[in-house]
Amino acid sequence: MILRRGRSRASADPAPPVDGGGTGTATAAAPTPGSGVDPGAGDDGGPPHFGEGPADVLLQRLELTVRRRLDGLLQGDHLGLVPGSGSEAGDSRTYHPGDDVRRMDWPVTARTQVPHVRETVADRELETWAVVDLSASLDFGTGLCDKRDLAIAGLAAVSHLTVRGGNRLGAVVTTGERVDRYPAQAGRLAADRLLRAVVATPRAGTGRRGDLAAALETLRRPPRRRGLVVVVSDFLGDADWERPLRGLGARHELLAIEVVDPRELELPDVGLLTVVDPESGQTLEVPTGDAEFRARFAAGAAEQRRAVAAGLRRAGAGHLQLRTDRDWLMDVVRFVADRRRAGSGGASR
Numbered sequence: 601m602i603l604r605r606g607r608s609r610a611s612a613d614p615a616p617p618v619d620g621g622g623t624g625t626a627t628a629a630a631p632t633p634g635s636g637v638d639p640g641a642g643d644d645g646g647p648p649h650f651g652e653g654p655a656d657v658l659l660q661r662l663e664l665t666v667r668r669r670l671d672g673l674l675q676g677d678h679l680g681l682v683p684g685s686g687s688e689a690g691d692s693r694t695y696h697p698g699d700d701v702r703r704m705d706w707p708v709t710a711r712t713q714v715p716h717v718r719e720t721v722a723d724r725e726l727e728t729w730a731v732v733d734l735s736a737s738l739d740f741g742t743g744l745c746d747k748r749d750l751a752i753a754g755l756a757a758v759s760h761l762t763v764r765g766g767n768r769l770g771a772v773v774t775t776g777e778r779v780d781r782y783p784a785q786a787g788r789l790a791a792d793r794l795l796r797a798v799v800a801t802p803r804a805g806t807g808r809r810g811d812l813a814a815a816l817e818t819l820r821r822p823p824r825r826r827g828l829v830v831v832v833s834d835f836l837g838d839a840d841w842e843r844p845l846r847g848l849g850a851r852h853e854l855l856a857i858e859v860v861d862p863r864e865l866e867l868p869d870v871g872l873l874t875v876v877d878p879e880s881g882q883t884l885e886v887p888t889g890d891a892e893f894r895a896r897f898a899a900g901a902a903e904q905r906r907a908v909a910a911g912l913r914r915a916g917a918g919h920l921q922l923r924t925d926r927d928w929l930m931d932v933v934r935f936v937a938d939r940r941r942a943g944s945g946g947a948s949r
Contacts, residue, residue: 646744735810
């Protein structure tokens with residue numbers, strides 16, 4: 601039952617191979633930078649392993665991959681951040697029958713003695729804020745990559761989808777030990793600097809639990825310009841993030857990128873397995889050979905994932921799930937295409 605509480609239930613010790621065959625990326629030897637080995641550049645569908653080579657080279661390779669797969673999905677400018685004529689004050693013009701009387705420009709009307717209305721201008725520059733959870737629970741992965749690498753790749757995809765036409769991108773990165781804030785800036789060069797800074801974020805030490813709710817609160821006070829908020833996390837642990845996320849949803853469009861590893865959903869039959877909670881240091885021995893225990897674990901994990909999805913729906917957030925054992929870019933392509941067809945995608949408007 602302890603395995604189902606908080607983040608400890610799926611954070612396996614990397615020492616014993618959980619797949620029984622030792623084929624996970626955690627046991628592979630890291631290539632030497634400059635040796636000619638192309639780290640993370642395979643065709644397995646996984647993002648680069650950012651701990652195995654120069655960050656600049658890996659980010660450039662990731663950008664080329666994202667551009668090749670995502671270019672063409674976002675053609676044309678967005679119409680505005682919110683439906684309607686916009687919120688920015690524009691010029692005044694003479695009142696015509698049928699105009700909304702709530703837009704009357706009374707100072708100009710008083711000066712000219714002729715009724716005038718104030719026109720508004722749609723907000724066509726998108727300001728995107730990314731809240732990136734790099735807690736110790738993301739330093740884990742048994743698929744094609746670690747969850748941390750997948751979280752950074754998701755942020756890179758958001759950067760490519762939103763940073764164009766004067767749009768700005770900022771980020772709040774939390775590890776449990778520190779919270780780093782990067783102001784929203786326009787341009788591809790600023791976005792590249794932000795990605796390099798996120799890659800260089802030190803990993804959290806054992807025994808420190810991340811605080812996603814506090815990171816979300818930093819975007820609520822003071823209020824930011826209306827825009828898009830993207831939350832990248834595994835959403836393990838307490839669901840105290842839901843209330844601040846709903847508060848942000850009252851002003852911003854929301855997108856939640858959930859990062860999942862298959863071992864967090866079900867356990868393989870590998871006998872007695874030692875697992876460690878990276879955020880508390882607690883060590884447990886799990887009897888994975890017990891079929892009943894594996895069934896209870898899978899049921900509890902499925903219930904937790906359903907609770908996360910329900911919380912995101914209540915907050916009004918779009919939900920994109922990325923898994924370490926799947927082609928993550930295909931999941932992004934499907935999500936963006938579906939949002940475009942639905943006509944409600946914040947990044948594609």
